[in-house]
Amino acid sequence: MDSFRSKIVPVTTILAGLVVVWYVFAVILNTPFQRDLDQRANQNPGTIEFIGKTLSQPKPTLPAPHQVAVNFFENTFLRSVTSNRSLVYNAWVTLSSTLLGFAFGTALGIIIAVGIVHVASLDRSLMPWIIASQTIPILAVAPMIIVVLAAIGITGLIPKALISTYLSFFPVAVGMVKGLRSPELMHLDLMHTYNASRSQIFWKLRVPASVPFLFTSMKVAVAASLVGAIVGELPTGAVAGIGAKLLSGAYYSQSIDIWSALVAGSIVAALLVTVVGIAGRLVDRAMGGRPA
Amino acid sequence: MNWLRPSWQPVLAVMLCLAALALGPMSSPEAAALAQPSATVAPPYLETKGLILGLLLIAAAVSMTRLPPIFEAVVLFVGAHLAAWLLIAGIGGFEGTALAPYFLLLAAAWLLGWRCVAVLSSLRPVANWARTALRLIIPAIFGAWILIIWEAVTRGAGIPFILLPPPSAIGARIANSLPVLAADVQQTIFKAVIFGYIAGSGAGFLAAIAADRVPFLRRGLLPIGNMVSALPIIGVAPIMVMWFGFGWESKAAVVIIMTFFPMLVNTVAGLAASSHMERDLMRTYASGYWPTLIKLRLPAAAPFIFNALKINSTLALIGAIVAEFFGTPVVGMGFRISTEVGRMNIDMVWAEIAVAALAGSVFYGVVALAERAVTFWHPSVRGG
Numbered sequence: 228m229d230s231f232r233s234k235i236v237p238v239t240t241i242l243a244g245l246v247v248v249w250y251v252f253a254v255i256l257n258t259p260f261q262r263d264l265d266q267r268a269n270q271n272p273g274t275i276e277f278i279g280k281t282l283s284q285p286k287p288t289l290p291a292p293h294q295v296a297v298n299f300f301e302n303t304f305l306r307s308v309t310s311n312r313s314l315v316y317n318a319w320v321t322l323s324s325t326l327l328g329f330a331f332g333t334a335l336g337i338i339i340a341v342g343i344v345h346v347a348s349l350d351r352s353l354m355p356w357i358i359a360s361q362t363i364p365i366l367a368v369a370p371m372i373i374v375v376l377a378a379i380g381i382t383g384l385i386p387k388a389l390i391s392t393y394l395s396f397f398p399v400a401v402g403m404v405k406g407l408r409s410p411e412l413m414h415l416d417l418m419h420t421y422n423a424s425r426s427q428i429f430w431k432l433r434v435p436a437s438v439p440f441l442f443t444s445m446k447v448a449v450a451a452s453l454v455g456a457i458v459g460e461l462p463t464g465a466v467a468g469i470g471a472k473l474l475s476g477a478y479y480s481q482s483i484d485i486w487s488a489l490v491a492g493s494i495v496a497a498l499l500v501t502v503v504g505i506a507g508r509l510v511d512r513a514m515g516g517r518p519a
Numbered sequence: 520m521n522w523l524r525p526s527w528q529p530v531l532a533v534m535l536c537l538a539a540l541a542l543g544p545m546s547s548p549e550a551a552a553l554a555q556p557s558a559t560v561a562p563p564y565l566e567t568k569g570l571i572l573g574l575l576l577i578a579a580a581v582s583m584t585r586l587p588p589i590f591e592a593v594v595l596f597v598g599a600h601l602a603a604w605l606l607i608a609g610i611g612g613f614e615g616t617a618l619a620p621y622f623l624l625l626a627a628a629w630l631l632g633w634r635c636v637a638v639l640s641s642l643r644p645v646a647n648w649a650r651t652a653l654r655l656i657i658p659a660i661f662g663a664w665i666l667i668i669w670e671a672v673t674r675g676a677g678i679p680f681i682l683l684p685p686p687s688a689i690g691a692r693i694a695n696s697l698p699v700l701a702a703d704v705q706q707t708i709f710k711a712v713i714f715g716y717i718a719g720s721g722a723g724f725l726a727a728i729a730a731d732r733v734p735f736l737r738r739g740l741l742p743i744g745n746m747v748s749a750l751p752i753i754g755v756a757p758i759m760v761m762w763f764g765f766g767w768e769s770k771a772a773v774v775i776i777m778t779f780f781p782m783l784v785n786t787v788a789g790l791a792a793s794s795h796m797e798r799d800l801m802r803t804y805a806s807g808y809w810p811t812l813i814k815l816r817l818p819a820a821a822p823f824i825f826n827a828l829k830i831n832s833t834l835a836l837i838g839a840i841v842a843e844f845f846g847t848p849v850v851g852m853g854f855r856i857s858t859e860v861g862r863m864n865i866d867m868v869w870a871e872i873a874v875a876a877l878a879g880s881v882f883y884g885v886v887a888l889a890e891r892a893v894t895f896w897h898p899s900v901r902g903g
Contacts, residue, residue, distance in 0.1 A: 237739030256762075288762065348633065351640035351654075352661035358883075361833055363876040370844075370860050371868050375682055450749040457751050461844055469754070477757035477845050485757055493750045500749050 249292055250282070256289040257281040290483045299487040311467055314491045320468040321456050322495055324384050328391020329452040333445060335392060336399025343400075344407045344433070345425075357400060365393045369459050387459035394455040395448035402444025406437025435514060442507030449499045457492060469495070528634035529579035532627040536575050539620035539627070545609075546616040567605045574602045575627050582631070588638050595635035596660070602628045603667050607674065615677020625671050632664050684866040689873060692866040699855070700874050707852040708878055710767040711839040715774025720831055722775065723782025724824070730783070731790045732808070741787055748780040756842040765846045773842040778831040782824075789823025790816050822897050825890040832882045836875065 261281045265272060272280065282291040290298075299314065306313040339357070342349045369390050376386040410432050418428045460470030469492045476485035544550040545568060578598025582591050606625060610617060639657050644650055666686045672678070673685040680688070693700065730737040756773050763769035793816050801811045843853025852871055859867040 233738060237735050238742050241739035241743060348637040348640045351657045352636050355658040356662060359880055363872060368872055370857055374860050378682060454751045454753055457754060458841055473754055473757050489754045492754055496750050497746060
């Protein structure tokens, strides 16, 4: 009950406030176009009627929340999932490359972290370049990667997944290095007194200690992979996927379509982060962690 | 055998050199010249082959004797890089004709370079300047070898220019198209990124102060802010282009939206960082909300704020460039990349990428320097 009052009430209040602000802005932003239309049609509607019209334009500057909701509902539940106008289908296309890229990125990040922790020369030479690599706007490079890979015959899922990989390996690598180094000197000394080998120290001390860090960085990484997958769709000729929906919406000024694609993307992102969070908690409990 | 100290990289390098020697010609013109001694074409590596092999073998041999590490590193550095330079220079005019020994010698040189890095990173100098120099030299050698291998493989194997131009061609392109690059940087970075970065981070900071002053706002805004910072905000780019037109204003708007939430979330977390004891002390001094905020809580929040500024520095660049894919005037880094890809001027695209990476690194570096200056008291800056 306490968490209800301290969390749910403020969050819903602010969300309701946002919706109200959204409606107000929808009216304000759509007004000039609607006034233009009415003038050309020689109509002179009353204020209430005018506001109603601004909220039901087919191509509004800012669609009203209910327009987005209706479009989202139609494209999600009322279409067969195999139709290429279905948001479920488009979200699945994006999700598949997100998941593949996320899997690659996590594996790559862990391998790099293990290398950095165990090889001194890698630690000194690789880490600055990993940080520098993230200042390259890979999203800007995305179209080129896709064109180049298509030139050597790799198309479809892999190029998009590679962009997701590039974006998601960095948080995992940094988090894992921190996690693998998190055991204290005392714990390492204890392992020495047990006469533990390097691999035993790694598997029985360093890996378990790194698990919380791994899942925290995986939450960041999975959101980054989704961004990578969406942007990877932009230059592929816009066939399917959330990014393709955004691009075609931008070409044909279908602002309601753009907004409902955005909503679909947000829902996918929230689901992915939640799933990683739940997986983290399950692993933590399986390892004997107790809820604090 | 007291003076001998073998390590695996030089040993492997010597074995690769011997294998290259046994395999014979390093390029197909050389093989043709050997098969037909009357041919007039002078093959590559006529004079330098022995020099390359000698350099590599001597450097490997010297590195295995017991010498001071600094001397060993210098010998390895000179040997590996001179050999790599001779290899790359020799293939000039004969691109795409390299045979297996070429790549074996390249690998041998790379192994010696790796050994050089390993020797350098095992050094523990006492002097401060030497430590700083090492911290710069080691990553520099690593980065140089990425470029060397890139250059040597693209030229040796004759990889089509359309797929992957060698770094030297990219460098030449940068030098030749400075005015275009400058105009793009001016449009994308100096207009969209800087304005959006300052406005977005500033707005996030002010919103965080407001949320801190009004607890109801904090409890409501923070969960939403946490959720939004995980969303693909880059998707708002087409909407911003529809609202603010094709100019830099729409890109700045995307940057503002992308940088707002990281700043909000981090600053709110940072404002909670000062301990109860410190806040109680301020109370005993009878200081009100604002003096406490300015003299205690904002300085305590500085590490968090700089963390957000660092995250935002890369986000801002990405946001501005991606927003240009949705429509832009005929200038700007994102515009240039998307059109030059279509015209197959891949070297121009790489030039743009190099400039973007440089700009991003400089941006990040400036924020990091400001962080060192402002949060000099923090353990991560003082060093443990």
